[in-house]
Amino acid sequence: MGRDNARKGNAPTLADIARVAGVSVSTAGRVMRQQDWPVDEELKKRVLQAAAELAYVPNVMARTLRAGAPALVGLVVGNMLDPYYGEIAEAVTKHGEATNKMLVMVCNMQRDPMLELDYCRRLWEHRVAGLILAGGGFDQFSHNGELLDLLDRMERSGVVITTLSPRDIPVPAFCIDNEEAGRIAATDLVGHGHRRIGILTGAIQNRVVEQRLSGIRSVFSKSGVDYRIADSGSGAEWAISSVGHLFDADPDITGIVAVSSATSANVLHAVEATGRTVPDDVSVVSIGGSMLGEWSTPKLTRVDIALDECGRGALDYIAARVNEDDAPVAGPYLPRLIRGGSVTSRH
DNA sequence: TGGACAGAAACTAAATACTC
DNA sequence: GAGTATTTAGTTTCTGTCCA
Numbered sequence: 001m002g003r004d005n006a007r008k009g010n011a012p013t014l015a016d017i018a019r020v021a022g023v024s025v026s027t028a029g030r031v032m033r034q035q036d037w038p039v040d041e042e043l044k045k046r047v048l049q050a051a052a053e054l055a056y057v058p059n060v061m062a063r064t065l066r067a068g069a070p071a072l073v074g075l076v077v078g079n080m081l082d083p084y085y086g087e088i089a090e091a092v093t094k095h096g097e098a099t100n101k102m103l104v105m106v107c108n109m110q111r112d113p114m115l116e117l118d119y120c121r122r123l124w125e126h127r128v129a130g131l132i133l134a135g136g137g138f139d140q141f142s143h144n145g146e147l148l149d150l151l152d153r154m155e156r157s158g159v160v161i162t163t164l165s166p167r168d169i170p171v172p173a174f175c176i177d178n179e180e181a182g183r184i185a186a187t188d189l190v191g192h193g194h195r196r197i198g199i200l201t202g203a204i205q206n207r208v209v210e211q212r213l214s215g216i217r218s219v220f221s222k223s224g225v226d227y228r229i230a231d232s233g234s235g236a237e238w239a240i241s242s243v244g245h246l247f248d249a250d251p252d253i254t255g256i257v258a259v260s261s262a263t264s265a266n267v268l269h270a271v272e273a274t275g276r277t278v279p280d281d282v283s284v285v286s287i288g289g290s291m292l293g294e295w296s297t298p299k300l301t302r303v304d305i306a307l308d309e310c311g312r313g314a315l316d317y318i319a320a321r322v323n324e325d326d327a328p329v330a331g332p333y334l335p336r337l338i339r340g341g342s343v344t345s346r347h
Numbered sequence: 348t349g350g351a352c353a354g355a356a357a358c359t360a361a362a363t364a365c366t367c
Numbered sequence: 368g369a370g371t372a373t374t375t376a377g378t379t380t381c382t383g384t385c386c387a
Contacts, residue, residue, distance in 0.1 A: 013377055024353045029378065038350060059377050127359095 012054035020050035032058065073102045073318060074123030076116055078135030080108040084261030084288055084307075088134045088164060091311035102129070102315065109135045113143040117150060124154050130318030132311075133171075134164040144168055160321040162314040162330070164307075166207045172330035174313040178208050181303045181335040182215025185257050185285045188301065188337055190223045193346035194255035194283060198246035199229045200239070200267060202260030212259050212287055228253070239266035240273045247274050254346055255283045264289030268296055268342070283343040287335075299340030306333040 018028040023043055031039055031047040039047075050056075075092050077085035089106050096102040105128070107119040116135060123131055131154065151161055151169060161171045166178065189197055199216060201209050213229070220227050228249050230242040246253055256271065258264040264286030268278055276282050278298060286302040294300075310333060320327040 014379095015377075025378085026354075026380080027352060029380090030352095033379085038352095040351070043352085 178211035186219035261288035
C-alpha cells in the first residue's frame with residue numbers, strides 16, 4: 001500500500017506527496033489546489049498519482065492556520081431524536097454547503113443545558129467562525145447566566161452567534177413568529193367548526209411552546225372554544241397516554257392541536273389508539289413536522305415553521321459578518337398553513 | 348523575457364527546552 | 368519555580384533561480 005510511504009501513524013501530508021512525486025512541496029500544493037498555475041503535465045500526473053497512492057486529503061486545520069479564515073460553523077441542536085431538530089440540521093447543513101461553502105458541525109445537546117454549555121465551549125476551542133444555537137430553552141434559569149457569560153466571551157473573540165429560537169440571550173434570532181403559528185393552527189380548527197379541542201404541548205415547556213400556546217389561547221378565547229391542555233412528553237407511549245387523558249377528560253373533543261414537531265410525529269397513532277379515526281372522528285392540526293406530515297396517512301394539515309428559511313438566514317448572517325458584508329436582518333419569518341387531509345368540517 | 352520550479356517564510360498556540 | 372525561547376504541526380504564498 002502507498003500508505004506505507006507516509007509518516008508512520010500520521011495522515012499523508014503535502015510533503016509526503018512531494019517526496020513520492022519527486023517535486024517540491026510548493027509544486028505539489030499547486031497541483032492539489034487545482035489552481036490555474038502553470039505546472040508541467042508530466043509533473044502534474046506524478047503528483048496526482050502520488051496523492052492517490054497515499055490517499056491524501058488536504059488538512060483543513062493546517063489550511064485554516066495559514067489562511068486564517070475558518071469556514072466552520074457550529075450548530076447545537078436540542079435532541080437528534082426529535083424530528084424538529086433533524087429538520088433544522090438538514091436545512092442548515094444543506095445551505096452551508098450549497099451557498100456559503102461552510103462546513104457545519106452538528107452537536108446534540110440531548111436537552112441537557114450543561115451539555116449545551118460544554119458544546120459551545122468545545123466549538124469555540126475548535127475555532128468556529130459562527131455558532132447557531134438551535135436547542136435552547138430547556139432549564140434556562142439554572143444555566144442562563146453561565147451561558148450569557150460564555151457567549152459574551154465568544155463574541156468578543158470574534159465568533160458570530162445566532163439562535164433559531166426565541167431565548168433570553170442578546171443575539172439575532174432567526175425564527176418564525178410562534179404566536180402567529182399558534183393562531184394559524186387554532187384558526188383553522190375553529191374555522192372548520194370545532195369548539196371542543198385538545199392541545200398537546202410536547203415534551204418541554206420552553207419559550208417556543210409558550211408563545212405558540214399564547215397564540216392558540218387568544219383564538220380559542222375569542223371563539224368561545226372549550227379546550228384542554230396535555231403535556232405529551234416524548235415518544236409514542238407518552239403521546240398515547242396524553243391523548244387518552246384528553247378524551248377521558250372530555251370524550252366530545254373533535255379537534256387536536258399538536259404544538260411541536262415531536263408531538264405531531266405520534267398524534268395520529270395516539271388518536272387511533274383510542275378507537276377514533278382521523279379525520280372522521282377527530283381533526284388534527286400540527287405546528288411543524290413537515291416531513292412526517294407529508295408521509296403520514298392522512299397527510300397532516302400543518303403550520304409550516306419555515307425551518308429552511310430560518311437556517312438559511314442564520315448562515316447568511318454569519319457569512320456576511322465573517323466577510324464584513326452587510327448582514328441580513330433577523331426574522332421573524334411568517335408561518336403558513338399547509339393543508340393535508342387531517343381536518344374536516346363540523347358545520 | 349517569461350514559464351516552470353524550488354526554497355523558505357509565515358500563520359497559531361501548545362509543548363518542550365533552556366536560562367536565571 | 369518563573370519566565371523566555373524554541374520547536375512543532377501542514378499549508379499557502381512570496382521570492383529567487385534556472386533554462387529555453
